[in-house]
Amino acid sequence: xxxxxxxxxxxxxxxLTGCANLQDVRxxxxxxxxxxxxxxxxxxxxxxxxxxxxxxSGPVEQQAQxxxxxRRDAYPDLxxxxxxxxxxxxxxxxxxxxxxxxxxxxxxxxxxxIKAYPEGGIDSRQVDAYASMARIVAKWMxxxxxxxxxxxxxxxxxxxxxxILDGMAALVSYYRxxxxxxxxxxxxxxxxxxxxxxxxxxxxxxxxxxxHLQAKIREYQVADARYGEAEAGIASIKEGHKALARNVDxxxxxxxxxxxxxxxxxxxxxxxxxxxxxxx
Amino acid sequence: xxxxxxxxxxxxxxxxTRSADSIHDRLLTAIRNNEVDHPTAQMIFQDExxxxxxxxxxxIDAASxxxxxxxxxxKSVIDLVDTANARMRKIKEMAQLIDLVADLxxxxxxxxxxxxxPIIAALKEVRRDVEALTGKx
Numbered sequence: 001x002x003x004x005x006x007x008x009x010x011x012x013x014x015x016l017t018g019c020a021n022l023q024d025v026r027x028x029x030x031x032x033x034x035x036x037x038x039x040x041x042x043x044x045x046x047x048x049x050x051x052x053x054x055x056x057s058g059p060v061e062q063q064a065q066x067x068x069x070x071r072r073d074a075y076p077d078l079x080x081x082x083x084x085x086x087x088x089x090x091x092x093x094x095x096x097x098x099x100x101x102x103x104x105x106x107x108x109x110x111x112x113x114i115k116a117y118p119e120g121g122i123d124s125r126q127v128d129a130y131a132s133m134a135r136i137v138a139k140w141m142x143x144x145x146x147x148x149x150x151x152x153x154x155x156x157x158x159x160x161x162x163x164i165l166d167g168m169a170a171l172v173s174y175y176r177x178x179x180x181x182x183x184x185x186x187x188x189x190x191x192x193x194x195x196x197x198x199x200x201x202x203x204x205x206x207x208x209x210x211x212h213l214q215a216k217i218r219e220y221q222v223a224d225a226r227y228g229e230a231e232a233g234i235a236s237i238k239e240g241h242k243a244l245a246r247n248v249d250x251x252x253x254x255x256x257x258x259x260x261x262x263x264x265x266x267x268x269x270x271x272x273x274x275x276x277x278x279x280x
Numbered sequence: 281x282x283x284x285x286x287x288x289x290x291x292x293x294x295x296x297t298r299s300a301d302s303i304h305d306r307l308l309t310a311i312r313n314n315e316v317d318h319p320t321a322q323m324i325f326q327d328e329x330x331x332x333x334x335x336x337x338x339x340i341d342a343a344s345x346x347x348x349x350x351x352x353x354x355k356s357v358i359d360l361v362d363t364a365n366a367r368m369r370k371i372k373e374m375a376q377l378i379d380l381v382a383d384l385x386x387x388x389x390x391x392x393x394x395x396x397x398p399i400i401a402a403l404k405e406v407r408r409d410v411e412a413l414t415g416k417x
């Protein structure tokens with residue numbers, strides 16, 4: 001029948017223009033948690049003065065206070081950078097999700113509405129046949145629209161996403177360097193003072209000081225590890241998005257075959273539905 | 281480009297940090313060899329600490345540089361998010377329109393049967409659909 005050949009041609013062209021690997025996109029977008037260390041370290045950066053203050057005095061403390069104010073002022077903008085990229089990943093996940101482009105629930109309710117209308121003059125079996133065809137065609141059309149939307153978002157987004165992640169990596173390195181200076185200032189102070197606490201009257205002070213020094217060393221070891229984790233997380237997301245932009249068009253041959261098989265099955269279903277509908 | 285400027289600032293800050301590190305090593309050696317008394321050691325340590333604070337100040341400058349340079353990229357990403365939301369909203373509106381048609385059919389059926397309760401229920405559904413479509417829901 002001419003109609004079914006036309007239908008097949010239309011569906012095929014829709015499928016081929018729309019192809020995108022949605023599962024890869026969903027998997028990637030779920031990784032946004034890898035960026036959470038950045039927010040934690042941004043807060044730690046802001047609170048540097050709080051931690052180093054007990055060990056400072058004189059002009060050093062004044063300079064530290066000035067730094068503190070500037071860090072607090074910069075803090076909202078530093079967080080905003082993370083917010084932008086996290087929102088992008090979240091939206092991408094929703095866009096590529098199962099529900100975003102699904103019209104079947106609405107179409108099902110329409111089918112029941114049509115069936116319930118007695119004056120419609122359409123036999124219930126005809127309604128089912130038309131409904132099945134409409135559902136299949138709508139699925140392929142919205143599928144193509146979805147894949148096109150996802151593909152466009154990923155490809156247009158890649159340069160900006162890479163730039164933002166590069167920026168975040170640079171910022172984490174500045175946080176790490178700031179932390180290094182904080183650690184050396186705190187531990188250095190304790191080292192220098194403890195070196196002069198050798199007199200018998202200073203025994204208690206020396207003991208307390210040494211215990212405190214050891215506790216501080218451990219504290220900084222724990223914090224130091226977080227910077228490495230943050231850097232690794234950012235690098236992973238960078239690579240992931242680059243791979244998406246490269247491959248979002250390429251279905252593997254197995255996936256392409258599966259798509260074509262499904263299309264063939266659906267065309268057959270449409271054809272049999274057309275016959276059922278025109279039988280009455 | 282902003283990253284390049286930031287890098288220059290950071291290089292200078294790193295140099296200050298390295299100077300502070302050298303002073304610290306020298307100070308520890310001096311203390312071990314009894315070359316300095318307590319007040320002198322404290323003075324030298326203050327010099328070292330000032331360098332560290334200045335370096336940290338420069339790292340803040342570099343951070344501000346990076347943030348300013350990301351303005352365009354940030355806007356771009358937000359635009360993409362808005363576009364995606366608009367596309368998803370369009371599909372949702374299509375679904376709501378189809379729901380409206382389905383409920384209109386049910387209203388027609390109820391009216392045909394001429395029983396008041398189904399008519400009122402169907403009318404309520406239609407009104408809800410219209411509100412959802414026009415964004416009042």
